[in-house]
Amino acid sequence: MSALNEFSLREALIDTGAIRENAAVLAARAGERPLLADVAGDGYGHGAVESARAALDGGAVWLGVSTLADAAELRRSGIRAPILASYPVDPRGAEDASVTVGSDPDVELAGAALYGLVSDPELRAAMRVSARVVGTKTIERDEGVSYGYTYRAATRTSLALVALGYADGLDRPASNLGTLWLAGKPRLIAGRVAMNAHVLELGSDSAAIGDEAVLFGDANAGEPSAVDWAAHLDKDAVEVVSVLGAKLPRRYL
Secondary structure, eight states: OOOOOHHHHEEEEEOHHHHHHHHHHHHHHHTTSOEEEEOHHHHHTTOHHHHHHHHHHHTOOEEEEEEHHHHHHHHHTTOOSOEEEEEOSOGGGGGOTTEEESOOOSOEEESGGGGTOSSOTTOOOOEEEEEEEEEEEEEOTTOEESGGGOEEOSSSEEEEEESOOGGGTOOGGGTTTOEEEETTEEEEBOSOOOSSOEEEEEETOOOOTTOEEEEEOOGGGTOOOHHHHHHHTTOOHHHHHHHHHHHSOEEEO
């Protein structure tokens, strides 16, 4: 196996096809009302420009952003669709007559649903977050793991060190609570989440360096969903993906 580089250790994989297909479903549901694709917050962490293009391809008519600076980024990328900006941070940007500031046009808003962040069988998740196993170890009963030894093994168990931590957007409250999908099963985060890594409990199973652990992805493909992961932490899926998408290297399909 080749050496792992920084990009391959952890990533947010963005499926622009899912955004396009979700937009088509939502546009059809909207009927006569034009669909406004919300790409605020850098497209909810999916990338504003890429998300905007996919949504427009799927049938969105308007784009929604937070500030005029965000609108200017879309314009610089060549996007010419009408834009609604919520906050006029820089009034100089208002010279673009196709950017509406602060007033709601008669549109159907597509936010979380555009990115598949709701429980809806017709919509697909657009973000998949995964990281690689970078180390393995076996510990004996009562041995502790990570800072403060807040986890101690109930029996002899294998562990996998995974390259994803709180500096990458993995919430530290997930310590001893959240699970990642590895080798066909959900695996408990053992001990405290560290800055750029965490440990998974494997029991009698094993993992190899380079194996992929999935935080969340496409539930239709059998992977845990962002909605489920957020529920572990009593959070909204939008908050979770926006943070992770902003901090991780993004790769696009």
